[in-house]
Amino acid sequence: MAYLSFAARCLILAIFAASAASKLRGPAAFAEFRRSAAALGGPVPLPTAALAPIVVTAEVAVVLLLAVPATVGFGFALAIALLAAFSIAIVAAVRAGTRAPCRCFGASTTPLGAPHVVRNAALLTAAALGLVATIRPHAGLHPAGAALSLVAAAAVAVPAIRFDDFAALFTGTTPRSPSQYRKGT
Template sequence: MTYVAVACRALVFGVFLCSLISKLRGPVAYSSFVASAGELLGRPRRGVAAAAAGTVIAEAAVTVLVVIPATAPTGLALAAALLAAFSVAVVLAMRRGQRSPCRCFGASETPLGVPHVVRNLLLVVVCLVGLVATTATTDGSRHPAGIAVALTVAAAVLPFILRLDDLVALFRPTYHPGNTRRK
């Protein structure tokens, strides 16, 4: 269980760190995130600014909490709650017909949709598995090779999560003029 906990914590750390960096890499990135959040939430600008700032603070808290063994359960629980809230917000926006671009990891132009909800819910499962594995782990002994494998697994999965929009686009049927069938 120790290595499962390490892999889950590392993956959650990577996801939230990349998300945080993409929002804070400059004023334009942060403004784009706030605007996207406003479209997603369908609220006036002033309430959105507070929600966006709260999101950034919560993401920063997750990145710190999951690294420290004593606070890892709290960090994983917070991450699961945030991801669930993000999923609900995306579903509600989709029901309203709002398809603002995903600003989860930067300046994507891909509209939020089902793949983003699925990704978030899978990450909730990762958080919950990590939470169970972290709280069930009582033995403090860890082999360096086991830690290395767990971190490698997390590092190998992370790019697939970060580049979800590109992966979905690879498998999305495309329309070609003059062809009545979708490929």
């Protein structure tokens, strides 16, 4: 259970760190995320000006809580709550016919859809398994086992972060290049 907890911790920490960093890399990136969040609306009746900073603050909180061994359980719990809220917002947006792009990990033109809910469900499962695994006390990690857990987490984190690009491979769509994101073309 210790290795499962550590792998889940590394995975969820990497996901939320990449997500927060993509939104905080500059004023333009944050403005794009704010516009995307406003377009989604969502089930929570918050002013759109408040929604984006709350989301980014919560994502940073997940990273910090997971980084400190004494607060890992709280980090997993917050990650579960956020992933559930994100999934609900995506489902509500899709049902309402909103075609807003997924700005989960920065610039993207891929509209939110069922694949994003599946990705979030998988991440939610990983966070829940991590939380359950932290409940039971365990001994320290062997360095080789910790390294293997870290590699496994990275092997899942990279495709999750680059999800829209991987989805494009199977749907036949062409994602925009990073230079096109910056130029706004």
